[in-house]
Amino acid sequence: MPEPAIRRPYRREGEEKRRDALIAAAMALVAEGGPEAATVRAIAARAGVTPGLIRHYFQSKEELTHAAYRQVMEAMTHEAMRAAATIPEADPAGRLAAFVAANFRPPVMTTLLVGVWAGYMHLGRNDPVMHAIHEATYLGYRDRLQELIAALPRPADPARDRREAIACNALIDGLWIEGGSLPENFDSGEVLRIALDGIAAMLGIRFPDSAYHPFPESETPA
Amino acid sequence: MPEPAIRRPYRREGEEKRRDALIAAAMALVAEGGPEAATVRAIAARAGVTPGLIRHYFQSKEELTHAAYRQVMEAMTHEAMRAAATIPEADPAGRLAAFVAANFRPPVMTTLLVGVWAGYMHLGRNDPVMHAIHEATYLGYRDRLQELIAALPRPADPARDRREAIACNALIDGLWIEGGSLPENFDSGEVLRIALDGIAAMLGIRFPDSAYHPFPESETPA
DNA sequence: TGAGTTATTATTCACCTGTATAATTGATGG
DNA sequence: CCATCAATTATACAGGTGAATAATAACTCA
Numbered sequence: 001m002p003e004p005a006i007r008r009p010y011r012r013e014g015e016e017k018r019r020d021a022l023i024a025a026a027m028a029l030v031a032e033g034g035p036e037a038a039t040v041r042a043i044a045a046r047a048g049v050t051p052g053l054i055r056h057y058f059q060s061k062e063e064l065t066h067a068a069y070r071q072v073m074e075a076m077t078h079e080a081m082r083a084a085a086t087i088p089e090a091d092p093a094g095r096l097a098a099f100v101a102a103n104f105r106p107p108v109m110t111t112l113l114v115g116v117w118a119g120y121m122h123l124g125r126n127d128p129v130m131h132a133i134h135e136a137t138y139l140g141y142r143d144r145l146q147e148l149i150a151a152l153p154r155p156a157d158p159a160r161d162r163r164e165a166i167a168c169n170a171l172i173d174g175l176w177i178e179g180g181s182l183p184e185n186f187d188s189g190e191v192l193r194i195a196l197d198g199i200a201a202m203l204g205i206r207f208p209d210s211a212y213h214p215f216p217e218s219e220t221p222a
Numbered sequence: 223m224p225e226p227a228i229r230r231p232y233r234r235e236g237e238e239k240r241r242d243a244l245i246a247a248a249m250a251l252v253a254e255g256g257p258e259a260a261t262v263r264a265i266a267a268r269a270g271v272t273p274g275l276i277r278h279y280f281q282s283k284e285e286l287t288h289a290a291y292r293q294v295m296e297a298m299t300h301e302a303m304r305a306a307a308t309i310p311e312a313d314p315a316g317r318l319a320a321f322v323a324a325n326f327r328p329p330v331m332t333t334l335l336v337g338v339w340a341g342y343m344h345l346g347r348n349d350p351v352m353h354a355i356h357e358a359t360y361l362g363y364r365d366r367l368q369e370l371i372a373a374l375p376r377p378a379d380p381a382r383d384r385r386e387a388i389a390c391n392a393l394i395d396g397l398w399i400e401g402g403s404l405p406e407n408f409d410s411g412e413v414l415r416i417a418l419d420g421i422a423a424m425l426g427i428r429f430p431d432s433a434y435h436p437f438p439e440s441e442t443p444a
Numbered sequence: 445t446g447a448g449t450t451a452t453t454a455t456t457c458a459c460c461t462g463t464a465t466a467a468t469t470g471a472t473g474g
Numbered sequence: 475c476c477a478t479c480a481a482t483t484a485t486a487c488a489g490g491t492g493a494a495t496a497a498t499a500a501c502t503c504a
Contacts (some may be wrong), residue, residue: 010451012501034347035258035344039490039491040492040493041491052454052493054492055493056450119344121344122337122343124403126256134403135407138400166397166408167397167419167420169396170392170393170416172396174391174399175388175389178391178395181346186388190385194388195389229469232481233482234482261460272482273462273463275482283461283463
C-alpha cells in the first residue's frame with residue numbers, strides 16, 4: 001500500500017558538480033569504512049541523490065571507483081609539486097625538502113587520504129585500469145622526485161639518481177603509511193624529521209634547519 | 223525436484239589440518255582476487271569442504287580473517303629473524319644485512335604475501351582486532367630491527383637507534399610494496415641493492431659485498 | 445506561457461552475502 | 475557388530491549488492 005507517491009523534490013546541478021560530489025562521497029566512504037562501505041546506495045545518500053543517478057553520470061560503479069582513485073593519487077603528487085615550486089630554482093636542496101615535507105602534513109597526510117589509498121591499494125592487483133593508474137601515478141611521482149635530486153649541485157650520474165629516487169620514494173611511502181596508520185606511535189614532527197634525515201643521509205647532503213618546520217610559510221598551529 | 227539426495231562423501235580430518243587448510247584457502251583467495259573474492263563459499267570450495275564447515279571451526283568469518291592476517295604478518299617477521307640468526311653474533315652488520323635481505327626474496331617478497339597484505343591493509347582502520355594485529359606485528363618487527371641496529375659497533379644512543387629503526391623499516395616497507403606491486407619496473411636484485419645501500423647510508427656503515435647476493439647460502443636460480 | 449529535454453527519482457530484478465539450523469555419515473570404542 | 479558422538483553436508487533465510495528500466499518533474503528556450 002504505497003503512499004500516493006509524494007516524490008522527493010530535487011534541483012538540477014551541473015554535470016561537473018554532480019560528478020565531483022559523487023567522487024567525494026565515494027572517497028569519504030572508502031576512507032571511513034573501506035571499499036565495502038562505498039556501496040552505490042551509500043554513495044548516493046552521502047551525495048544527497050538517489051542511487052540511480054550514479055549510473056547516469058558513470059557507466060558503472062567501477063568507473064566511479066577509477067575516477068576517485070585517480071583523483072586521490074594525482075592530488076598527492078600535485079600537492080608535493082606545488083610545495084616544491086614555492087622555493088626558487090637556485091636552491092635545489094630547499095626545493096627537495098619542500099617536496100618531501102608536503103607529504104607529511106595536510107592535505108596529503110590525512111586519515112582520509114591514507115584511508116582511501118589503503119582501501120583501493122589491492123584493486124591494482126586485478127583490475128587493469130587500477131593497475132595502470134597506480135603505475136602512472138607512482139612513476140610520475142618518482143620522476144618528479146628524480147628531477148629534484150638530479151638538480152642537486154654534484155657530479156651528474158643518472159643511474160645513481162634513479163636508484164636514489166626509488167629509495168627516497170620508498171622511504172616517504174613507508175613513513176607516510178605507518179604515520180597514517182599508527183599516528184599515536186609517533187610524536188608530532190617526528191615523522192618529518194626522520195624522513196628528512198634519512199633522505200639527507202642517502203643523498204649525502206644536509207638540509208637547512210628551516211626545512212624541519214612542519215608548516216613553512218604559514219602560522220604554526222597551537 | 224531434487225535428486226534423491228546422493229550426499230557428497232567426505233573424510234574426517236584433524237581439527238588442526240582443517241583450520242590450516244581454511245586459513246590457507248582464505249589467504250590464497252585474498253592474494254588472487256582481493257578480500258571481496260574470499261567469500262565463505264569460495265574459501266570452502268578451495269579448501270575442499272562445504273561452507274558450513276567454516277562456522278564449525280571459526281565462530282564467524284571475521285575470526286577466520288583475523289587468523290589469516292595474523293599468520294601472514296607473523297610469518298614475515300619470523301622469516302627475517304630466522305635469516306638473521308644464520309649469521310654469528312660477532313658480525314652485527316652481517317646479521318642486519320641478512321635480516322634486510324630476507325624481505326626481498328621468497329617466501330616474503332611473493333605476490334601472495336604482498337597481495338594478502340594489500341588486501342587486508344585497510345581492515346586495520348576500522349576493525350579493532352585487525353588494528354591490534356597490525357600494530358603488534360609492526361612494532362615487533364621494528365623492535366627486532368632496532369636490536370640489530372643497537373648491536374652495531376658504535377657509541378650507544380637509543381633515541382637515535384629508534385629513529386633509524388623507524389626509517390629503515392619504512393624504507394624496507396616501501397621497497398617491498400613497490401617491488402611487489404610493480405615487479406616489471408625493477409631489475410632482478412635491484413630492489414635489494416637499493417635497500418642495502420639506503421640503510422648503509424642512513425646508519426653510516428658499509429655492508430660487505432657478499433650481502434648483496436640475493437640467495438646467500440643456497441644455489442642461485444637459473 | 446507552453447512544449448520539449450533530460451536530469452533525477454522510483455521501482456524492480458537476479459544474484460550474492462554471511463549465518464543459522466537440521467539432517468546425515470564417517471569414525472571410534474565397547 | 476552395534477551404539478554413540480561429532481565432523482561434515484545440506485538446506486533455508488534475511489538482507490544487501492549493482493544494474494536495468496520506467497515514471498516524473500525541473501529546467502530551457504522559443
